[in-house]
């Protein structure tokens with residue numbers, strides 16, 4: 172079975188938790204790392220460690236080459252032809268904050284509008300609220316239907332003359348819903364409003380050709396893409412990055428500095444002040460290489476089928492309510508179990524070796540929308556198995572009967 176081969180690449184999957192084989196169903200939170208990534212990070216510190224873009228000695232050049240190679244690999248993975256349009260960041264959160272403060276804030280006036288959806292992660296809400304509060308702009312929210320799909324006509328109707336940014340999640344981390352971002356992009360392009368897409372939960376699950384989506388900014392995080400934590404990127408259209416102000420000043424983001432003034436470097440360097448997470452990006456480059464060695468079509472089909480089996484089993488279980496059943500979805504299932512708090516559920520499942528996330532998933536407004544205080548969430552990756560799904564059901568059934 173291919174899945175056994177894939178699993179063998181991830182050393183952590185062989186460990187036990189509370190004396191039981193680990194069932195790792197928290198991939199939407201962070202994914203596990205293949206040996207190739209772990210070894211690339213270790214190899215970097217063992218052989219190449221130096222700072223980037225400053226030292227001309229051999230190690231400095233090797234580190235710079237590896238760091239820039241990671242940028243190029245990521246760009247190619249996402250269909251981006253010019254790697255200079257990819258700003259490396261510590262993750263999606265940093266990427267969205269950069270657009271909020273560097274691009275949007277200087278362009279906002281009182282009464283201007285920023286449009287998001289009701290299914291955003293806090294990373295795609297709070298930065299906009301901060302710049303709105305500083306400028307008198309207002310946040311508008313497009314609703315979601317009961318089944319977890321976006322109310323697209325309502326979103327399109329909310330784009331008006333005062334809209335200065337539309338910011339939409341590509342795939343909801345709670346509902347698993349895949350949003351029609353290309354359609355949204357058609358509308359924003361027609362009105363000239365920039366569109367930012369939060370791709371955190373999309374890039375690990377299906378091929379994304381970022382420029383082909385038609386958006387203006389695309390943010391994602393590396394640790395859900397099997398790379399190290401503290402890595403991610405912002406893609407922006409060249410002319411928008413050119414027009415964007417830096418938010419963090421310091422070394423490496425300048426052409427020249429004097430006490431009279433500073434000339435900033437062109438993108439992406441303008442937005443990468445200070446020493447970056449070099450080893451992390453080397454690891455992320457290795458993650459992209461690793462994904463390139465897999466039959467990704469087969470891996471993703473396996474993951475999707477498993478996700479559907481997971482949802483079907485949950486839907487059939489008495490007292491279980493699935494939150495979000497959009498037809499276009501990834502292998503993420505949020506659910507509540509009657510009479511059991513999600514956190515208790517997650518703690519008791521952990522005793523069975525099963526790791527799921529519980530809580531509000533950094534999406535408080537979405538929890539309010541569905542009238543739930545918290546949910547449990549099982550989220551899959553291609554290395555999960557049908558046997559693990561069975562073990563999850565057995566564990567869930569056992570826990571459910573305790574109450």
Ligand code: PMP
Pocket residue numbers: 199200261262263264265292294295340342343344369371372392393403533
């Ligand atoms: N957006 C979505 C949809 C997410 O799922 C996450 C991570 N849970 C983020 C943004 C934030 O990513 P990071 O914490 O890596 O910046």
